[in-house]
Amino acid sequence: MSVLVGNDTKLAVAGITGREGSFHTLNNRKYGTNVVGGINPKKAGENVEGIPVFADWATTVAETGANTAMIFVPPPFAAASALEAAAAGVEVVIIITEGIPAHDELKLYNQVKRDYPGTTLVGPNCPGILSPGKANVGIIPASFFKEGNVGVVSRSGTLTYQIGNELAQKGFGNSSIVGIGGDPVPGSSFVDVIALFEADPQTELIVMSGEIGGSAEEEAAEYIAEHVTKPVVGYIAGFTAPAGKQMGHAGAIVSGSAGTAAAKQEALEAKGVRVGRTPTETAEIAMEILGA
Structure with a gap:
C-alpha cells in the first residue's frame, strides 16, 4: 500500500x-x-x-x-x-x-x-509526497527511489532525497516519502504521518528526518513511545547551528536550549528511537534494523 x-x-x-x-x-x-x-x-x-x-x-x-x-x-x-x-x-x-x-x-x-x-x-513549503511505483505529487526526484518497506517523513526536502537515496543504494526501497515542510505552521506533523505509517501494512520501518526549532520531534518521541510498534530511526539536522539564528527554513530557529538538535536527539533516544548524526549514519542504522 x-x-x-x-x-x-x-x-x-x-x-x-x-x-x-x-x-x-x-x-x-x-x-x-x-x-x-x-x-x-x-x-x-x-x-x-x-x-x-x-x-x-x-x-x-x-x-x-x-x-x-x-x-x-x-x-x-x-x-x-x-x-x-x-x-x-x-x-x-x-x-x-x-x-x-x-x-x-x-x-x-x-x-x-x-x-x-x-x-x-x-505543507506549505514542502516537496510533496512520493509513493514509489504508484504516484508522485510534488517536486521529489522520483528516479532516486524504488518501491519498498521504509516510510520516510521529513521537514527538509533535500534531506528526504539524501536519506532515501542512501537507502536505495543499499538495496532498500520506500513505501511512501512524505515531506511535511519546514514552516512554523505545518498542515501535517510528524505525529500525523507516523500514525499513517504505523497503520500501513507495507511500511516496516519509519525514518523521521527533523531539524532544529520547534517541538515537533519531541512530540513525536512521546507519540512513538505510546502508540508505535514499528522501529523508528531519527535524524536531526542542525547540530552545529548557533542559538538565535534562523537556519534555512522559517521554522528552524533555536531559542535558548529549546529546539536544539541535541535536545531533540535526547528526547528521541530516551523513547527508544535511535538517532543518526548524519544522513549516512541514519541510513546505516535503518539498514542494520531491517537486516536484523
Whole structure:
C-alpha cells in the first residue's frame, strides 16, 4: 500500500499554467500519476498538454472527481486556494508554495481542522509526497527511489532525497516519502504521518528526518513511545547551528536550549528511537534494523 497518494490518486493542480506548476505537473504525469485537471480562473477552458484547466476547485472536482490537490500558486493566494480545495471536498491538499505568511498558514490550518476535518493538509513549503511505483505529487526526484518497506517523513526536502537515496543504494526501497515542510505552521506533523505509517501494512520501518526549532520531534518521541510498534530511526539536522539564528527554513530557529538538535536527539533516544548524526549514519542504522 502507501500513504496519502497512490494508485487511486486523482490529482488537480492550482497554478498548472505557470512555469513551475506546469513543469512539475507534467513530470508527475510522466511518472504515472493520474493528473485530471488544473485551476486558473483566467485560463478556464484551455489545457496544458491535454490536461483541462477549470475556473475553480468546485468545478474541477465536479468534472473530474479530483481527490488530491497540489498548490503551486504564489504566496499571497496559496492559502485561499488550499482552503477552496478543502471546501470542494478534496481529501489531500499538498502545498508546495514557499513564503506564505505565517498568519495565513495558521488561519488555514485552524479553518480546515474546524470546517473540513476530512481533508489532510501537507505543507506549505514542502516537496510533496512520493509513493514509489504508484504516484508522485510534488517536486521529489522520483528516479532516486524504488518501491519498498521504509516510510520516510521529513521537514527538509533535500534531506528526504539524501536519506532515501542512501537507502536505495543499499538495496532498500520506500513505501511512501512524505515531506511535511519546514514552516512554523505545518498542515501535517510528524505525529500525523507516523500514525499513517504505523497503520500501513507495507511500511516496516519509519525514518523521521527533523531539524532544529520547534517541538515537533519531541512530540513525536512521546507519540512513538505510546502508540508505535514499528522501529523508528531519527535524524536531526542542525547540530552545529548557533542559538538565535534562523537556519534555512522559517521554522528552524533555536531559542535558548529549546529546539536544539541535541535536545531533540535526547528526547528521541530516551523513547527508544535511535538517532543518526548524519544522513549516512541514519541510513546505516535503518539498514542494520531491517537486516536484523
